[in-house]
Amino acid sequence: MTTTPPCSDRYYIPPGGLPPQTQLTTDRAMFTEAYAVIPKGTLSDITASLLPFWEGARFWVLARPLSGFAETFSQYVAEIEAGGGSDRPEVDAAAQSVLFVVSGTVELTVDGTTHRLAPGGFAYLPPGCGWRLRNRTGHRASLHWIRKKYQSVDGLSSPDVVISSDAEVAPMAMPDTNGVWATTRFVDPTDLRHDMHVTVVTFQPGGVIPFPETHVMEHGLYVLQGKAVYRLNQDWVEVEAGDFMWLRAFCPQACYAGGPEPFRYLLYKDVNRHAPLG
Template sequence: MSYEYSYCAPTGGLPDQNNHARERAVFTNSYAVIPHGVMSDIVVSYLPGWDKTRAWTLARPLTGFAETFAQLIVEVSPGGGSSDPEPDPMAECVLFILAGHVRVTIGARAYELDPGGYVFVAPGDKYTVQNDNDTPATFVWIRKRYEPVPGIDMPESFVTADMEKPPIEMPNTSGYWSTSRFVDPHDLRYDFHVNIVTFLPGGTIPFAETHVMEHGLYVLQGRGVYLLNQDWVEVSEGDFLWLRAFCPQACYAAGRQPFRYLLYKDVNRHAKLELG
């Protein structure tokens, strides 16, 4: 059976007055779930240096919450964008296009990106983002402060796309669980990965992963049931999950579509031996 991939993007607006107030939102000291219905007009942020743009901030470094990264969903209206999007000179980022079309320029080279487009911008590289089309463009923007290591070169910026990275089957899963990797896991220049994880209907993580990596997880497509610490939580496309280091986690795909999510994790660096 063949499946088509899609990428869910929030559209804002306000929920119906008859909706339940709490919906499925959960915030704990080991995980958080921000469902897609929470991404309404009244919680958007407007960012310095960006024109005709609004963003939903899903994670940022905060005591008791995300420690290593910030994650946003950014919506750029026609004619909008930024000629200087990044205020931190040591920041690196990934942009993943969900809807619409944008032009990303890195240095002197411009790239026209459609849904599924993937951009990694290395620390210190200048880039711009522009929407010259007549419909809004929406993308995930994941930012992290780079951790340099003596003797290891800085990473390089690159542009690719979901469809250019065939999913790699996880061992002994018969293709029900696969990962699309955009960076070689053994390349120590990169101190974070943003991959796409795909479960076909019936696919599962059959054990409670418990590990040092922090996660930001944005559901691109489909439905699943996720084990978060000791709770089984239903999630669906457009939802965001944050998992702190060592939070036990597992999942299985539900429904008839592939269950796919964009997964951030910090990698390839020694653990800090002091806080702050």
Template sequence: MTGYYAPKGGLPPQTSLMTGRAVFTEAYCFIPKGCFSDIVTSALPGWEKARLWLIARPMSGFSETFSQYVMEVEPGGGSDAPDAETGAEHVIFVTDGLITLTIDGQGYELDAGGYAYIPPGSRWTVLAEGKTPARFHWVRKLYEPAPGLGAPTAFVTNDRDVKPSPMPDTNGVWATTRFADPADLRHDMHVNIVTFQPGGVIPFEETHVMEHGLYVLQGKAVYKLNQDWVEVEAGDFMWLRAYCPQACYAAGPGPFRYLLYKDVNRHARLRGPGAFGPAR
């Protein structure tokens, strides 16, 4: 698969209308591609020739498990110390350009569609090696250990090398590219790609404990978020708190694809942040 959307920044002209589609509610946040302007970019310590759009972060009372960045790194830029957060695990998904990623001394080249899982405690670096800016999604989460299970191991793959798994009874119009093995309970998050062919639907209102980040990589659709039907297209981001109802109708004319984060495979916390009991 090719043609992943990546924001280019810039600013709209002074003659543009202000009115847009962005909304923040108690159940979801919707950030349309028009919000990805220069004025809302950030920089990070330890990174050279890099900027980012920070599109999700833990927020008490909303979505509390993950952060997601859309990174843009100029040729020759990158970092030898990307993240000082102890215990964080990471997923990198490349939408444009070329990066060299090293994980505990092992080097990998990732182009568009490249996917990497980086376990907690890893030493890793990123360098933009191409002649054009490298653009990639960076999902971060504090790893939650489970009794009897070690942390997952690092792996690198590409969207084009992973066969999508059709959802049952859908004739293949709804499929999920699962980069991590769903049966591997060491993983406490999954970052997958969901694909709908024209006419594909989520035919019921999904309501579940998993938090979601959905960045539209390709195509367009209408997506139900809580009680609202929202038109979405490539470059838009949807951020859903736990139990926010969702559904989808992809009318076409081409495939509708999005990068999906969700937390998985762990007990609901009863103590500490986000729970009722005191922390131990």
């Protein structure tokens, strides 16, 4: 029988299973023309999916391109049993990926080189690179998998593979915030070869986004730790570890971080490309 080892309090792990028949169905789940909130309680056994060429693994699909909503990316939470994984994980040659491990340890092999990724482990995998992933431990592992079709630009080469971790990268404080708002950046934000960024954003208790950000980038925000009140379009929504927020372009956003621990989320956004015309 596969077991799940204790995880650092820094990363929430979906427990799976099903709620009891006595539980009320009212929750914070919502889908609007500007944003969606998928609470942690919706990641149950009956909402999981299987994918081709994966063994001993299941996936919760948090985001997928939708016409008229958010169109650039997909995001999964993957649960990989002991011995599970794939030698052919990606079926789209144009797709690039980011992996972020939240529990357990996996072996990621890229172009013949094997890396062990523990909780907080990060990997950027450019399109066309050969990679495979296995859980060779006796415990279940969980990770986030973010995919985007790469937008190539004449004169710019494809990005390099990046292997890093949350523990290795020092968060960069946002200007004029005294360190209460910081971003962990795993790739150079000035490297125009990249057309997406996946970062970890950290707010200390009481930290805020002090204005309604309104911009062209689409977002996926998965709360790794803590809680906050998040402004989404015209609404203020309470969110906590395990919740996912999905924002279309130009959806106003802001937040107040609650306590008593830091509020941290894994953030996707599309960057560094012209808006397609046509």
